[in-house]
Amino acid sequence: MKHPERIGLSAGPRENFWYAGGALPSALLYQSFATYIVFFYVDVLRVPAVAVGAIMGTFGLWNAANDLLVGYWSDRTRTRWGRRRPYMFLGALPLALTYATLWAPPEGLRATQVLLWLLGTVFLFDFFYTLVVLNWAALFPEIAVQPGERAQLAAVRQSFRIIGTIAAVAAPPLLWTRIGWAGLGILFAGIGSIFFLLSAWGARERPEFAAGQPLAPLPALRHALANRPFALVLLTHVAVNFAFVTLSSAFPFYAKYVLQAGEAATSALLALVFVAAFLALRGWSRLAARWEPRKTALVAAAGFAAALSPFFLARNVLEGAGTAFLVGLALAGLMIVLDLLLPEVIDADEVRTGLRREGVYYGINGVIIRLSISLQAVAFTLVFARTGFDPALAVQPAAALDGLRLLVSGLPALGMVIAAGALVLYPIHGRARDRMREQLAEVQARRKARFDPVDPGES
Template structure:
């Protein structure tokens, strides 16, 4: 039984469930906790978040580089995951368990807690994500693993957003954090006990710092892939942040029904990931990835027409169809890019690729914020107290029009994606040794 679970897609997906439960609760409620419950000024929260985002942008590539260079008996990634497992749980709890501070003292606690949490979160995510291309080989195996992983992600998202309010309402934020930290620790420990790294992946000497990033950043297919994904990720961020406004102004439903609308999107993703796994097996990862952008773009259009809860739920299910494709297909194609890099360089460098790719796609938060600001100005929306003359039009346009436009751009960028030739396989590229230092 244990042997069948060794490196199985289900075992690996436990790590996604483990990381996403506290991760989603953190992203959904930490600002609310410090502003609404503790009274920290919005300006100080924004400053702390800015410092946190700058550090996040810097540290991912660094941690990815050192992870690739790690050589131990149990592998390259597991030592980092094991060492930071208790620290990640501790710092998550500290976020929601501040001492009785006010003003600047609370701000310093808030910022320090964010930095500590983000540091361990980055190490966990970079190393967990880097295991995927190494453990799973071939499109068929990767498609199945990606589908199961994304199904677990949606389950974790629902727990982090729907169960968390029930827990902190009944027990308080600190006990909610303790429960989620314990769930993370149990699930991640189980995942790591069932995952075994490939000894061959650490058999070769690692690249130097400058060469590792120079070769990565000169990879055209890597850039095209991540730029297209960044536009798709912007849509994910916009939808999750705009749906409550859309529900209020476009569907005109009470806050108590917003969870049903969100559930229509996220719950529908779980069975639909199987379709995209089949698409990858049938047509290949590149074609399935492109089709996913097209389907996602078409799926957001009905949001412009819905006018009540039930129409919104139907539209939400359609959005779930497109979203599921965007969640499943990129991981398989990214693994292929890393495979071709290995054939060119003779080194497996999942850490650097995962970290730098994550940095590019996270830049989508800037596009999302800019879209919100520009549309708000155009339609005259300022705030809930001053919604302007046409808040319904503003949020229908943001939810459907802007997201459609972003996904059209993502689809067009995906069309210029070309697999970079591998030396020795009919390519005119320089050999791997030409890319490496003398």
């Protein structure tokens, strides 16, 4: 009998469970960074908000080269351990170290030195995060090939992601008063490294997916960017992630100054969003399998935009709690469909080119996702500068409070409108999607026959 890894059968439930567990540290590290890094450097260390915003905007340029380079390397890698897993094993510990240093600038530094510390550690953290997480993400279309399998595995991945996100956004206000920001960074870094190593150990790659000669760098990039469905998915991703990052980054400010929430109440509100999402995840997964990703995404985007609007009117914690629950219900749908759209684009590309190029596609997608942070930083800088927000004031002026409402409601809703416009134009749905799936099955069957011919002795 052939070994399951050899012939490319799906891995077992245990392996898939450990692979999916990589979503927990990817969310834990990234969401805590996205949610609190500006708050930590501006509100805690009292570094000028404009300077921090400039650094966060600048580091998006580094992402453009970083993600593309790692994705291209990954597609070209050929080892006995696979294309993706070696990078996960090699990068897990350096990622943990650089994450921890983000939250531990040496004492006694001047503001300029603190900014230089932020600049250097952000760049290093992002490189190792990309090295590990891009390769982990690129395994998803390879591990789960059929749409039904993908919807199921996406639900497991997103369950882990929600747990990681709850810990990332709700735990810090409870922990930093007890163990400090440096202790918080060490704790999250340790959890992240353990889960990433377990995920790399549990993942299974299909050797036949590495068959074929990869394109040279520029042709690979050019072919991907010329792919119209991919361009529309990119626009969807940047719009949705801009909404996520803006909402999560602004929420600590919004809860503190608009809702007058203490640290415990802020944690409870953030946790409520993701508890609601966790409860809704299975239902959205079933809808995605029944409706196809495009339709599910349109419904989820509309629901998310509608759920955000009461944040503009909320004046206390109780009103904010009801809105947070509604936002969480819609958030679950977006989390599922974002996992499913890009693998469809990669499948369609395989039909067109005969190559599996997850690394390049996830690399370009990674650029867009990280650029969302840069766009969010620009939005923060403009809103704070124009509304007179001052972290030294216990009570903010009315214009600053309206600016915070805009950041948690109006701008994320605008992101949903842009995403919906891109999804309306997305062509892989209905009969076109069915034809693509039929052609994909033929392409993969031919590749599998060439890679692993039938042994007459096993007949």
